[in-house]
Amino acid sequence: MAEIKLENLSYFHGKDTPYEIKALDTINLTIPSGMITGLIGHTGSGKSTLVQMLNGILRPHEGRVLLDGQDIWEKQKNIRSVRFRVGLVMQYPEYQLFEETVYKDIAFGPKNMGLGEEEIRVRVEESVRFAGLSPELLQKSPFDLSGGEKRRAAIAGIIAMRPDVLVLDEPAAGLDPRGREAIFSNLVKYHEESGNTVVIVSHSMEDMARYCDNLIVMNEGKIVMQGDRDYVFSRSNQLTEVGLDIPQVTKLMLILKEQGIDVDGGIYTVDQALERILSIYRKSL
Amino acid sequence: MSNPFIKIEGLSYRYDEDSSGMGKHPVLNDLSMEIEEGSFVAVLGHNGSGKSTLAKLLNMILTPTSGKIFVDGKEITDEAMTDEDVLSLRKNMGMVFQNPDNQLVATIVEDDVAFGPENLGIPSDEIRARVNSVLSDVGMLEYATHEPHRLSGGQKQRIAIAGVLAMLPKCIVFDESTAMLDPIGRKEVMDAILRLNREKGITVIMITHYMEEAALADRILVLHDGNVLLDGTPSEVFEQEPLLKSCGLNVPQCTSLIHQLRDAGMSLDGDCVSIEQCAELILQTLNKER
Amino acid sequence: MKSIAFGQFYPANSPLHKLDPRIKVILTVLYIVCSFLCKNLLSFALLALSAILLILCGRVPIRIVLRGLRPVLIILAFTALLNIFWTKGEQLLFAWKFIEIYAEGLYAAVFMMVRIATLIIGTGMLLTYTTTPIALTDALEDLLSPLKKLKVPVHEFAMMMTIALRFIPLLSEETEKIMTAQKARGADFSSGGLIQRAKALIPILIPLFVSAFNRAGDLATAMECRCYHGGEGRTRMHVRHVRLVDFIPLLLVLLLGASLIFLNVLGIGFSMK
Known part of the structure; x- marks a missing residue:
């Protein structure tokens, strides 16, 4: 189990140019291992920059990224091995598909790791199952898949590297409700079976409320809140202040609370609301 | 009632068979419907239900396999349509697509907005006037001389809307125009769409995945397997939660909550489309019992 | 990538910005001819002076103009060295073993550098910094429109240029995105031999092409939806009427050319052969 810790991390876009912008501002953060963590923030809050720090795509200008206590930039030569341990699924990852067949494409990561043919085959099959992709599609060209299938093939390509931490930037963006549901429920299943840490970046507060144990809220390059769901959603005022939408x-x-009904703001799923209102209703009968 | 703005009779469409074996299945199958002038219709359906194909048939980017489409009383599927007829159809049926980057042509905002009217051969002074007026309609006038690639997704999409508006269309089809946007961008675009419909009387056909957006329409059409599965006001359509779920769709959280409360024995009578309506229903019942 | 000196319009309200783009295109051609007319010290000095005047007229910060020169610095240095060491002349300044440096070589090096620098500053000030890409393509379309009679698709070329300009920043952003995604899968672009490196580009190029084609398809549909049907019957929002004052710079450049020729004839200062 791998733990990621960020220490006094800062990053500037366009460093040393007149257009320099501080994208991340002295971030201190521990991503709890073995949990699903949600990273929330509106566009430009720095969350996409932050996730590219986690696997060493971007190098911090100040501060350190620690993976199991080890500074990932200590030996620059080893940075590729960090990318295998912290798997990053980018936004709209279907753009990364390029091979002749889905199988070969998923095998690209494991092949870069220098694994043997047989090991690769095992991993491809495993990751296809985790991503919820039908194994029949493996011999097809990735460009013949539907939008949702392409997305899942791209995710499988990362899972096949068997990373200790799986980071996904907006994994369900642009998909229809059925596609979203499929992506998230497969991620939960993957998390339960592998026990690995999962970090999900999303705009959708409703999805975050449903699937994440732990939430991190970002605004203007800073962490404004971190805690479990109950903690974060009970501060809905603060969420709206940083431009985030709260679940319906x-x-x-x-x-209801404003109108004097005895409910609290910390309710964020339909089931919770149902239970709360029914209990008030039954008491009043 | 006046003649419907759009009338579709027995429309079918199938893609030419291709190597992947897809396309044998008809995308649209004997579809018939009417859309009133000035209405705001949301079209729902999971991927592959034929929504986008329908949009492309409406302005002759695609031609149907069979069936007829009438727009503004004129049959556009008529063989005798001339090039001028096609242009005038496209002028009246604007289209805004999903990816804002792939529909802006020019490197400066105002030049892009002018693209449509320039194609229509509108005199220069009038193009100038239109560009300024439509940019202010979508709240983007101050960005007239900016470069599109430096704008946010919501802003780019509003430029795309302005570009269509500048042709003075009677109807605009939005093909998942909010799918790639963040919540802020989505709200900007939805506000713009609502204003066009309410204030300018432009007929809006909005294809979307987001139930919260569909809830704002006058009417919802649910497409499934190439045909209309449900057709009614948001309230009527959302009543059919199990049916919607069975074809991969959802209802807004609050609506679903009301349905579950009803199932649990609470009597909550009335529309439950918006959050306010749902709150009102719950308050009424709880206060009654007190 | 985003800072390449391509269509780098610098918004300002200067006489050069206001000048008719068609005139500017003609001026640029004339200016290039002028720079090749220079043969001696005085004429090169005049040319350099004209470049400075252009910068002042365009009100573009000198910092930005110099940044535009950065990509050609290596070429400048290389030609300068070539001229210094390989030009043989009469006035020997320095000799060590087989290295001989002549005054003619030094002059030639300076002249060459001034010529290249003024060429870049001149075209930059007259075109890229002070003219929007759209105005530029419109101007080219206008100037080349006589060719339409010869069935040359002038409008189509201009349209293609506009679209290319629009998509260059997009595609460069996309390249970066795809590279990041492949790096996250352990792709290595910086080690190995030439063949290995070329092979490493495949995972970038294929997605880039696929996406470019998709974008092209989408854009074509969107353009059709916006009633695009070629150049026929098309009007323009920006109509430009050439004003009388627009001819003044034209006269000035002609004057510059005439003075350069005059100075050459005069032959004061060092002359190139």
Whole structure:
């Protein structure tokens, strides 16, 4: 199990040019291992920059990234091995597909790791299952897949490297409800079976509320909040202040609370709301 | 009632068979419907339900395998359509697509907005006037001389809307125009769409995945397997939660909550499309019992 | 990649910005001819002076103009060295073993550098910094429009240029994105021999082509939806009427050319053969 820790991390876009912008501002953060962590923030809050720090795609200008206590930039030559341990699925990852067949494409990562043919085969099959992709598609060209299937093939390509930490930037962006559901439920299944740390970046507060144990809220390059779901969603005012949308049911509960109904703002799923309202209703009968 | 703005009769479409074996299945199958002038219709359906194909048929980017389409009383599927007829159809049926980057042509915002009217041969002074007026309609006038690639997704999409508006269309089709945007961008674009419909009376056909957006429409059409599965007001359509779920769709969280509360025995009568409506229903019932 | 000196328009309200782009295209051609007319010290001095005047007229910060020169620094240095060491002349300044440096070589090196620098500053000030890409393509389309009679697809070329300019920043961004994604899968672009490195580019090039084709398809549909049907019957939002004052710079450049020729004839200072 791998733990990622960020120490006094800062990063500038366009460093040393007149257009220099501080994208990440002295970030101190521990990503709890073995959990699903959600990273929230509106566009430009620095979350996409942050995830590219985790696997050494970007190098911090100040501060350190520690993977199991080891500074990942200590030996620059080893940075590729960090990328195998912290798997990053980029936004709209279907752009990364390039091989003749889905199988070969998923095998690209493991092949770069220098694994043997047989090991690669095992991993491809395993990752296809985790990504919820039908094995029949393996011999097809990735360009013949549907949008949702392409997305899952791209995710499988990262899972096949068997990373200790899986980081996904907006994994369900642009998909229809069925596609979103499939991506997230497969991720939860992957997490449960592998026990690996998963970090998900998303705009959708409703998805975050449903699937993440632990949440990190970012704004203007800083961490403004970190904690479990109950903690974060009970501070819905603060969430709206940094330009985030709160789940519909949370909004509903806030309206009810204003009208004197005994509910609290910390409710963020339909099931919680259902239970709370029914209990009030039954008491009043 | 006046003649419908769009009338579709027995429309079918199938893609030419290709190597992948897809396309044997018809995308649209004997579809018939009407859309009133000035209405705001949301079209729902999971990927592959034929939504986008329908949009492309409406302005003759695609031609149907069989069936007829009438727009503004004129049959556009008529063999006798001339090139001028096609242009005038496209002028009246604007289209805004999913990826804002792939529909902007020029490197300066105002030049892009002018692209449509320039193609239509509108005199220069009038193009100038239109460009300024439509940019202010979408709240982007101050960005007139900016470069599109430096704008946010929501801003780019509003430029795309302005570009279509500058042709003075009667109807605009939005083909998943909010799918690639963040919540802020989505709200900007939805606000712009609503204003066009309410204030300018432009007929809006909006293809979307987001139930919260569809909830704002006057009418929802749910497409499934190339045909209309449900057709009604958001309230009527959302009542059919199990049916929607069975074809890969959802209802807004609050609506679903009300349905579950009803199932659990609470009597909550009335529309439950918006958060406010749902809150009102719950408050009424809880206060009654007190 | 985003800072390449390509269509780097610098917004300002200067006489050069206001000048008719068609005139600017003609001026540029004339200016290039002028720079090749220079033969001696005085004429090169005049040329350098004209470049400075152009910068002042365009009100573009000198910092930005110099940045535009950065990509050609190596070429400048290389030609200078070549001239210094390989030009043989009469006035020997320095000799050590087989290295001989003549005054003619030094002059030639300076002249060459001034010529290249003024060429870049001149075209930059007249075109890229002060003219929007759209105005530029429109101007080219106008100037070349007589060729339409010969069935040369002038409008189509201009349209292609506009679209290329629009998509260059997009595609360069996309290249970066794809590279990041492949790096995250352990792709290595910086080690290995030439063949290995070329092979490493495949995972970038294929997605880039696929995406470029998809974009092209989408854009074509979007353009059709916006009633694009070629150049026929098309109007323009920006109509430019050449004003009388627009001819003044034209006269000035002609004057510059005439003075350069005059100075050459006069032959004061060192002359190139």
